[in-house]
Amino acid sequence: MARIVGGLTTSHIPAIGNAVPREQELRNDPYWKEFFAAYPPAREWVQSVKPDVAVLFYNDHGLNFFLNAMPTFAIGAAPEYKNADEGWGIPTVPSFKGDPKLSWHIINSVTRENFDLTTCQEMLVDHGFSVPMELFWPNYSYGNMRTVPVQINTVQHPLPSPARCFALGQAIGRAIESYPEDLNVMLIGTGGLSHQLDGERAGFINKKFDLLCMDKIVNEPEALTRYSIHELVREAGAQGAEFILWLAMRGALSHKVRKIHSSYHVAISNTATGLLVLENAA
Amino acid sequence: MSQATRTMDIEDQIPGTYVFDGEAAMKGYALNKMCFSFNHAENRAEFLSDEDAYCRKYGLNEEQRKAIRDRNVLEMIHAGGCIYYLAKFAGIFGLNVQDVGAQQRGISVEAFKKLIKSQGD
Secondary structure, eight states: OOOOEEEEEEEEHHHHHHGGHHHOOOOOOOHHHHHHHHHHHHHHHHHOOOOOOOEEOOOOOSOOOOSOOSSSSSEESSEEBBBBOOOSSSOOOOOOOOOOOHHHHHHHHHTTTOOOOOEEOOOBBOHHHHHHHHHHHGGGGTTTTTTEEEEEEEEESOOOOHHHHHHHHHHHHHHHHHSOOEEEEEEEOOOSOOOSSSSSSTTTTOHHHHHHHHHHHHHHHHHHHTTTTHHHHHHHOOGGGGGGHHHHHHHOOOOSSSEEEEEEEEEEEEEEEEEEEEEEEE | OOGGGSSSGGOOOOTTTTOOOOHHHHHHHHHHHHHTTTTTTHHHHHHOOHHHHHHTTTOOOOOHHHHHHHOOHHHHTTTTHHHHHHHHHHHHTTHHHHHEEEEHHHHHHHHHHHHHHTTTT
């Protein structure tokens, strides 16, 4: 049977996509030093648990999906996912391998639990997906990893509630654990933490709220599912609502988890960055 | 405006924050569709060769065309723009989210960067 080996969360700021190819030189750069210093322990952990597949919860920022047809929850079911020009100059990266058989198992399983996902046999993945893969598999070394992208709408309100995203994660966790193949599955939740790009409140960051989220998500994630989207926007900023992606990932882990590593840093670009490594506790 | 297309009541609104809801999505459809087209280099080049013709091709209204001409992000948002698509417009001119943030706050980029950093103290 498939096993969930643990979960990672990380911010996916586009500026990181530009910086990652220059990580060696930026390790001593005052702006980047603290950010990059947080990642080696997470990478070592990734190598140690030998994942075969990554199920990655992220949000599309207008590369694959537009307002003509905007799914609340979409899942890739393709043998390959390509990255492409996002318009503002982040480098395009090598494509990602899919695992359509696992994708369809998840689709069938969660639909029986009343989660009706949009299924995508072609799907471009943007920085929300690629930046975390580049961070955990440096120098684009993700070539052997298979992936299942789970895309959650954070572009057009109404967004799905934190509680709904957490419950979707729980259903996906059950689906993975009922998959008959002998596979190590890693979960990744991307985005956040607090930031706001638009309006006169642009540049808003809420360290106190971020640290509360990073703490509660480990042992008490249900407490965070009580927030409404509106409260998340108020506390974490308009784009800080991406925290629902962390909650979806957390839902797929077991009730009890162990924190292996964490880091919080203000800020890269306009965004407070957070990193968490969690393992299922027996 | 119709309550049915809004996701929050007026009294719940967060100062300086615009929720991109059904009402905004309808209002800004043409503007956002044009910005979405900027994922492709040939469309960015076509826009730059005749900006107003490109805006007309996508059916932008006068308010949206003025906001584009003025490079004014807050005006674009008031005209229904969604920041995720507007960022692709800003990118044509080499502007990143810090430039865009500073413009909306009405402060310099340096002051904006300081503001961001200070919130980590």
